[in-house]
Amino acid sequence: MAEITIREAITQGLAEAIETDESVFIMGEDIGEYGGAYSITKGFLEKYGAQRIKDTPISEAAFVGAGIGAAAAGLRPVVELMSMSFSLVAFDQIVNMAANLRYMSGGQIKVPMVIRAPTGAGVQLGATHSQSFETWLAEVPGIYCACPSNPHDALGLLRSSIKSDNPVIFAEHSHLYGSRGDVPDDYYEIPLGEGKVARSGEDLTMVSYGYGVHILEQAAEQMAQDGVDAEIIDLRSLSPVDYDTIVASVQKTGRAVMLDTARRTGGIMSEVVSEVQERAMDYLDGPVMRVGSKDVPWPYNRNLEQDILAQSDDVIKAARKIISF
Amino acid sequence: MAEITIREAITQGLAEAIETDESVFIMGEDIGEYGGAYSITKGFLEKYGAQRIKDTPISEAAFVGAGIGAAAAGLRPVVELMSMSFSLVAFDQIVNMAANLRYMSGGQIKVPMVIRAPTGAGVQLGATHSQSFETWLAEVPGIYCACPSNPHDALGLLRSSIKSDNPVIFAEHSHLYGSRGDVPDDYYEIPLGEGKVARSGEDLTMVSYGYGVHILEQAAEQMAQDGVDAEIIDLRSLSPVDYDTIVASVQKTGRAVMLDTARRTGGIMSEVVSEVQERAMDYLDGPVMRVGSKDVPWPYNRNLEQDILAQSDDVIKAARKIISF
Amino acid sequence: MDPSEKPRIATTGVVTPATPGISPEQKSTNGFDPTRSSSPSLSASIDKDELVRMYRLMLLIRRFEETCGQHYSLGNVRGFLHLYIGQEATGIGAITPLEARDYIVTHYRDHGHALARGLDTNRIMAEMFGKKTGLSKGKGGSMHIFDAAKHFMGGHAIVGAQLPLAAGIALAQQYLETDVVTMVFFGDGATNQGTFHETLNLASVWQLPIIFFMENNLYGMGSAVGRVRLQGADFSDVMGAYDVDTVSVDGMDVVAVREATQTAIDKVRAQGSPIFIEAKTFRFVGHSFADPGDQYRQKSEVEIWRRRDPLVTYPHRLLEYGLATQADLDDLSESVDAEIAAAVEFATNSPEPDLSEAFDDVYA
Amino acid sequence: MDPSEKPRIATTGVVTPATPGISPEQKSTNGFDPTRSSSPSLSASIDKDELVRMYRLMLLIRRFEETCGQHYSLGNVRGFLHLYIGQEATGIGAITPLEARDYIVTHYRDHGHALARGLDTNRIMAEMFGKKTGLSKGKGGSMHIFDAAKHFMGGHAIVGAQLPLAAGIALAQQYLETDVVTMVFFGDGATNQGTFHETLNLASVWQLPIIFFMENNLYGMGSAVGRVRLQGADFSDVMGAYDVDTVSVDGMDVVAVREATQTAIDKVRAQGSPIFIEAKTFRFVGHSFADPGDQYRQKSEVEIWRRRDPLVTYPHRLLEYGLATQADLDDLSESVDAEIAAAVEFATNSPEPDLSEAFDDVYA
């Protein structure tokens, strides 16, 4: 057991995959000589060489597409995007090609590829650099999506993602790279689609993923002082969503708040809320509350950005609407 | 009052705009010499000339972006995509540029542009050509989205869209081009964001847009035979969504079914369901039901495609879950 | 084959592109002399049987396409149907010199390539009919023909989207240190997509073992190439930006295409670096079955190209050089008809996929 | 200016690109002779006051950028900060010959262009600080400087995304039959985006009145241009594919850039067709403020380019030719410092936007 950061967990997962599976290689802008925009692959080029660690031109559509092709031809590429926001220029390749190839070919093609990218707002990068397109990509059939909230899950999910025979979007909230946590020495994996009860409680179910889980933890602590015992579910994967775990919790608590750190509209929680209220209506004491960042483009100014970002206060306010404390 | 098709209504709206506003021009692949893949602009090149009717190379990112630039410089481009599915290659231009420019510039830039495209599945075009990305684009702040279900609305919405100072996605369900209806001779507009009660009823609220409204009408007729009086709301715009009209109806009926012709997951109805159950929970007798096409890529085979498509039977089945008949 | 019977050897498949200032008629032939129409080259480097087999494959495509058109009208084939009629010499010349281990990636106008590659005619036809026995189990349709076992990696319907995929397959070959060549087909119109540029740059800077095979049929749907690029049909300068070897070849001359492609394949296999081949060709029919193809181009232009129809000129040449007798050709025509008829029967009699299959093949 | 005092006239801003086989040192200077370092050209076509004003603007950029760096360290400037230090001669040479009615579109490395265009120094700085008085009301930040009234259309942070926007502005000029020129800036790295290719083709086939201005600083973030294109820093062949006139100019020589650009502007204004200008330049600092800039390039390479620092060589030349005295330069330096200090004060004292403003400017 060692305490490491999420950054270190991801670095470890990548190194491990390269060392144990010859078909794994990494590709992306400035991941080699530069060491990665977020230093995830620092030292990799020197250690593993240019065949395994491929610097690319600034051509997301082409190198994401090339990852798909390499995967279709039997390799296991891990493609890094410098930002989830840049996935937009490769959207056709991801949504039309990676996701559909298997289906269109009647099951002949496999696309075992991971697309990793830092995501999320909160560091004043403005409207074009702060977006969370994993919430859209997770909605596409044929794609899996993982969003770890801690080093343990980051490593376990990355292992499953690289081993998956399907395209996986691996979304890393940029706030969390320095976030620390214990990671077992023994090998383990976390299956895609398996959520986790991160805190058990009786009064209220709160659901999020990635950085949102940390916000929920803050909110739960504060609510605990008011005598509210909140259960927290960490989705860990946005596709598949672990509805069984959520519904079981809601059946117990009768109340639910769902948190997206991305914008409220268009976030994955719109899906989750719709589905859960349908599946668990009989158990619900009130509406399923949906909390997310406010529905405007991301501003540069710090106060504005902080005001737009979903915060634990917003979660508590939503909880108050369905439970008095 | 004349009975015309949606195709004719759109053609009329475009012709009118070109004739009355010098800043309006049309741009797209094969809209000129070829007359448009769906013949919307047949004869326009001969009539209005190459300045107003611009054939483009197969470069969606560039010509959508050029539309944004032309709009920012004071013109009112109407850009045609041959299929909503092709918006993916221009997604960065639409989502990051068209939607964000005004905000990022602190309100200095206006983008009065319409992006028109046929959308929807059902004609066996397979996984890459049958998608409905208007549901994603409608979720982006800064973008409006119109989806007419009949010629009257098509013309009225197109007029407002072209006059809007904001980017508007104008989604034309390909099943509906031949759909007929009355259109007044006198000038009128339909404001973006204004839904309509297309059929009033007491027992159940059903919400959709575009081709979905026709499916709801079938369902309503059949349910009427079983003594169920369904109200139908035609959203007409996916952004803004007319929540007031929906909530008012749900307050009356206490029951709601929301229909997307697009895939259930990722459709706009996930948003609508989430929002409506939150706003109207106290009036609801059961969950808000969400119906959509099934969550798989679009197959070519006709039987499979028809089975996946949301149909009136699916609507009736959902209605049965919240109301016995 | 007796050496004394050897046909004259075509010196090269490389032709010079159209120059400015040529007559409209020359222009509409993309720089070719229409009088050459009856004289496709033959070659000693290809044996007689193969030269005849190439004709059979061309005929197979032509009849297959015609049959698809009929069945589209009958409602058995649906969706978009893009016929390859007119371009047969290009596909056959390009694909027959590939080895089984080589990969092919193409666009929606893919039946010709599929047949050239030797995919099962029955199963291609069944895919056209959307049947369970189709290569893609009826889920792909005309635009999405796949046969992974034969390294035929689709059939892709978004213009230009297949190019990065092909580069990735080539990258995998480089990574795995195979000598496998990847060939990717695309049209003149596809050169206007950003992926074309991005992929060429990738292939160039990474020196990938790939052949970019452009079928320049002078139109992207209804857009004459001259209306979407300043240099019109002249693509000779395109590759300057990438430092990729470029070959231009008469796409109506199956032997010229085959020889130029064979040379390119040998080079790519040996050196591992990319090559760009442009075949100058023409589709005789509309863009898709919905398009009569007469709105945006003159009848006369189509006529000029039809004079160079490889299905007319090439068998003529085979006869002329004594490589086949009329009886041989008649037999061959009959066997092609039989193959197509069998394929239609197979497709017709094949079951529809079970409804449950709609939910298969989403995830591996 | 007394004609007898006229400096020697630079014949042209056009330089030949680096040829293969040059020495590593020459290579790192992108084909320039480092001994030319102290001799930027001067020109009789630009009057003395303007030559001095250009120096002042260059100095304004340099000091502005240094100040931004300091305030980034202090936490007053946040987000990504891409400094223009080293490239001042390019921006000033390119932008000063534009007319007020002309449009400018650029990327995230935009403060230099904004200052060159004469945007209010106070309001640019206030935008850097995210203040209400900023040009974009604090919502855009460093990467999104806009001043629509001055036809400065951003500041765009997605590599290559600004190119189609600029083409659209140029298209509007063609449509409105103005003689307005649109100039769009981008880096060497941006040439790898599909939008670069698609936009050039549009501009070429539609003959748009646009100047594509590439600032080739040899690196896209940490990627040396030679690692992302086969031809490395040699962009001479890129435009062949589009038939767009290409000019290559020494980006460290402000007068050379200005003259080459003036010629291009005149041509575009008169003929309405596109021109591509490549300025060979270098950023002395890291890609963004987070990047020390020393991981992927040698100190010696930076040193060689620093010898050509236009902020050293150009004033030297002004003195040498008697266009300014040391006292003039000292005054000018003081006035620049005062302007920057005032801007910092303005930005510091400006209010934060009200929280409610977050909801403004989403829709018109």
Ligand SMILES: Cc1ncc(C[n+]2csc(CCOP(=O)(O)OP(=O)(O)O)c2C)c(N)n1
């Ligand atoms: C991104 C995209 N835009 C538009 C289309 C519609 N479309 C299909 S084929 C085609 C023309 C392509 O022309 P070309 O590349 O020359 O190939 P050809 O059809 O002539 O073989 C167009 C515009 C598409 N499928 N994808």
Ligand SMILES: Cc1ncc(C[n+]2csc(CCOP(=O)(O)OP(=O)(O)O)c2C)c(N)n1
């Ligand atoms: C589509 C996209 N991919 C990646 C990035 C991250 N990025 C920002 S600037 C840059 C380098 C661009 O280099 P160049 O075009 O040469 O301009 P320079 O920074 O040298 O001025 C990169 C990779 C981005 N902003 N957008």
Ligand SMILES: [Mg+2]
């Ligand atoms: Mg073509």
Ligand SMILES: [Mg+2]
């Ligand atoms: Mg650069």
